[in-house]
Amino acid sequence: KAGVTQTPRYLIKTRGQQVTLSCSPISGHRSVSWYQQTPGQGLQFLFEYFSETQRNKGNFPGRFSGRQFSNSRSEMNVSTLELGDSALYLCASRVFGRDNSPLHFGNGTRLTVT
Amino acid sequence: QKEVEQDPGPLSVPEGAIVSLNCTYSNSAFQYFMWYRQYSRKGPELLMYTYSSGNKEDGRFTAQVDKSSKYISLFIRDSQPSDSATYLCAMSASRGNMLTFGGGTRLMVKP
Numbered sequence: 001k002a003g004v005t006q007t008p009r010y011l012i013k014t015r016g017q018q019v020t021l022s023c024s025p026i027s028g029h030r031s032v033s034w035y036q037q038t039p040g041q042g043l044q045f046l047f048e049y050f051s052e053t054q055r056n057k058g059n060f061p062g063r064f065s066g067r068q069f070s071n072s073r074s075e076m077n078v079s080t081l082e083l084g085d086s087a088l089y090l091c092a093s094r095v096f097g098r099d100n101s102p103l104h105f106g107n108g109t110r111l112t113v114t
Numbered sequence: 115q116k117e118v119e120q121d122p123g124p125l126s127v128p129e130g131a132i133v134s135l136n137c138t139y140s141n142s143a144f145q146y147f148m149w150y151r152q153y154s155r156k157g158p159e160l161l162m163y164t165y166s167s168g169n170k171e172d173g174r175f176t177a178q179v180d181k182s183s184k185y186i187s188l189f190i191r192d193s194q195p196s197d198s199a200t201y202l203c204a205m206s207a208s209r210g211n212m213l214t215f216g217g218g219t220r221l222m223v224k225p
Contacts, residue, residue, distance in 0.1 A: 004157070035213075043158075043202065043215040056212050090157050102148060103213060105157035 002027065004106035006091050012112045018079040021109045025072050025093030031055075032074040033103060034066060037088040046089075049074055050096045078111075086113045117141050120203055120216030129225050133190040137203035137216045140184065144205040144214070147179050149188045152200045152218070161201075162188065193223045 005024040013019050025032050034046040045058035049068035066076040072093075078085055088110050092103040120137045127133055135149075146165055150158035162177040164170045170177045176189040186205075190197055203216040 042217045043204075043213075045212045045214075048212070058212065092157075102160050102163045104160060105150075107155070107157040 004091055004093050004104055006089075006106040006109050008109060009107070010110045010112075012114060013081050014114055015081055015083060017081050018077060019081060019111060020075055020077050021089055021091075021111075023074045023076075023091030023093075023106060025074070025091075026104055029093035029095055029104070030072050031094045031096035032068055032072065033092045033094075034074070034076050035090045035092065035105075036060075037090055037108070038086075043090070046076065081113045083113050086111060115140070116217070117214050118203065118205060118216040121219055122217055124220040124222055126222045126224060127193055129193060129195060129223055131193050131223070133193050133197070133221060133223075135188040135190075135201050135203075135219050135221070137186050137205075138184055139186075139205060139214075141205075141207075141214070142181075142184070143207040146206045147177070147186050148204040148213070149175075149177055150202040150204060151197075152202060154199075158202055193221075195223050195225050197221060198223050 007022045031050040033048040035043050037043045048056040052068045063079045068074045088108040090105050090108045092105045094103050095101045118139045149162040151161050152158045164177050167179045167181045174191045178187040200218040200220045202218045204213040206213050
């Protein structure tokens with residue numbers, strides 16, 4: 001079974017631009033979550049989607065948004081990029097409905113903002 | 115103070131050693147505990163997943179949870195150079211998907 005797939009693997013953007021990252025979950029997984037990983041803050045929860053609805057949201061500004069499609073694939077968008085948005089963005093999926101089934105992560109998209 | 119504390123290391127051990135990795139936490143609502151391994155330029159890979167207190171063993175890995183002390187551990191027996199990676203503890207409250215991670219411990223196993 002294929003794992004969580006994230007595209008692109010690397011991105012370089014300029015301050016003020018916006019970016020869209022894509023995630024395809026493991027087949028059969030209907031919940032998708034996004035995390036930001038930086039050396040200073042570690043892994044921080046951004047948001048979770050299930051059935052095209054945002055279920056939970058972390059403590060990030062409104063510039064960070066996401067959505068989920070009917071096939072469970074997800075995208076996250078960051079608008080008006082800041083230097084501090086440079087990070088590894090990780091997508092994770094799980095089987096929703098079981099009591100807190102574990103998350104399985106993709107290899108991330110490395111975003112660099114210059 | 116962070117909700118989940120983890121010694122960043124690096125922890126350097128010889129091949130074959132028993133490795134002990136630990137996390138402490140402050141939120142008594144946490145009930146689900148996980149250990150992830152992350153290699154450079156890769157995403158975290160789930161190693162162990164436990165619910166509430168107790169021990170769980172899987173091959174060379176043993177996870178322990180002591181909720182009364184708010185302390186979790188991961189033991190690696192017969193460590194191998196391929197175990198060299200960053201180990202992340204993570205935890206969540208019931209029916210929650212919002213994992214709270216420790217900062218990770220970098221482990222180096224030397225041949």
